[in-house]
Amino acid sequence: MKQDPAPNLWLKLFLPFAAGYFLSYLYRTVNAVLGPVIARELSLPDNALGLLTSTYFLAFGAAQLPLGILLDRYGPRRVEAGLLAIAASGAAVFALSDSLTGLAIGRGLIGLGVSACLMASIKAISQWYPVDRLASMTGWIMASGGLGALAASKPLEMALAFSSWQGIVFALSALTLAVAALLWLVVPDKASESSGQGFAEQLAGVKTIFSSPHFWRYAPMGFWMTGGFMAVQGLWASRWMMELEGLTRAEVAGRLTWLSAAMLAGFVFLGFFATRLVHRGIKLSQLYVVAMIVAIVVFALIIFQPNLASGILWPILAMTFSLSNVAYSLVTQAFPSNISGRANTALNLFLFAGAFGLQWGIGLLVDALQGHGWPISDAYRTAFVLLLVGQTLALMWLVRPERRAT
Numbered sequence: 001m002k003q004d005p006a007p008n009l010w011l012k013l014f015l016p017f018a019a020g021y022f023l024s025y026l027y028r029t030v031n032a033v034l035g036p037v038i039a040r041e042l043s044l045p046d047n048a049l050g051l052l053t054s055t056y057f058l059a060f061g062a063a064q065l066p067l068g069i070l071l072d073r074y075g076p077r078r079v080e081a082g083l084l085a086i087a088a089s090g091a092a093v094f095a096l097s098d099s100l101t102g103l104a105i106g107r108g109l110i111g112l113g114v115s116a117c118l119m120a121s122i123k124a125i126s127q128w129y130p131v132d133r134l135a136s137m138t139g140w141i142m143a144s145g146g147l148g149a150l151a152a153s154k155p156l157e158m159a160l161a162f163s164s165w166q167g168i169v170f171a172l173s174a175l176t177l178a179v180a181a182l183l184w185l186v187v188p189d190k191a192s193e194s195s196g197q198g199f200a201e202q203l204a205g206v207k208t209i210f211s212s213p214h215f216w217r218y219a220p221m222g223f224w225m226t227g228g229f230m231a232v233q234g235l236w237a238s239r240w241m242m243e244l245e246g247l248t249r250a251e252v253a254g255r256l257t258w259l260s261a262a263m264l265a266g267f268v269f270l271g272f273f274a275t276r277l278v279h280r281g282i283k284l285s286q287l288y289v290v291a292m293i294v295a296i297v298v299f300a301l302i303i304f305q306p307n308l309a310s311g312i313l314w315p316i317l318a319m320t321f322s323l324s325n326v327a328y329s330l331v332t333q334a335f336p337s338n339i340s341g342r343a344n345t346a347l348n349l350f351l352f353a354g355a356f357g358l359q360w361g362i363g364l365l366v367d368a369l370q371g372h373g374w375p376i377s378d379a380y381r382t383a384f385v386l387l388l389v390g391q392t393l394a395l396m397w398l399v400r401p402e403r404r405a406t
Contacts, residue, residue: 087113227354
């Protein structure tokens, strides 16, 4: 069994990877505030704004399977540092663009560049720490992502009073390059169990994951639940709040701040208590299912009663969503460590396929329904109801009884 390494190694691992995931989540949610500003400046309709924002998820998701192979073969330090340099270039392209095509290319490069931030962190933790520490350590990494989402809400809206959106994105580009250098120079390497494997053996590991019934219990939840919340949080929550709740841009930014703070609280809860819960006999799978049931109920209340304590319901939804990330630990524990990178990136593929498809799809559906004369409030509600149905079916698939051989 792995023993906990020295405390100074924890800092060398945690701080650089936490900084990377902070940026990843900031980039993921930044368009909730910048998106309406860019759309107004460039006269973009909802479907174009949805496509622009979701290109991040498309590139991110497309990178996941090859990323798993790279992480298992070359290690998290090299892979994440190199990709963050791509993210920095993508942010620069985004800031310099004045057309939808240029913005989409920049956004796609950003998505590709930050595609390793969480997976590399989990891979590094799984290399150095025992399995019972994985959920808590992952929770702390995700807490840094919660800080990134928090920075992309009210603080970002306040920054727009002092700088253009282009200036803000340029600053993010420089910060991303600095974090890439930190990862390259500070994070230690550990010999990979897969470094000597050929390409065919690497692909065999991928086949093992996709042949696993355990993996397929969680994949639909990744698509509909986690991917769906990412799609809503990254763009459509702000539009919903403006159109159905009548909030101003400043009020929406304040609401998003509370939402991000609640999500951060959920991540901190995992960091403090996940390992303790396991030691006390409470299964993480039980925590996951209960949290997802609460999330579905709260989302239904938001949809059908948008003015009923929505200032409380949105943060509750965010907190329960943060607990959905327990799925990474639940999936990883079912596979040997030498394919752990591929196991997590396979799950991540479904998360970001959902985030891309659902974020763009909501925009397409809303525009199509309005084109047929639907009020915008009814169009958004219909799109959210369809998302809710998908989430409910995915949860039913997860909790269905195991088939037993007779």
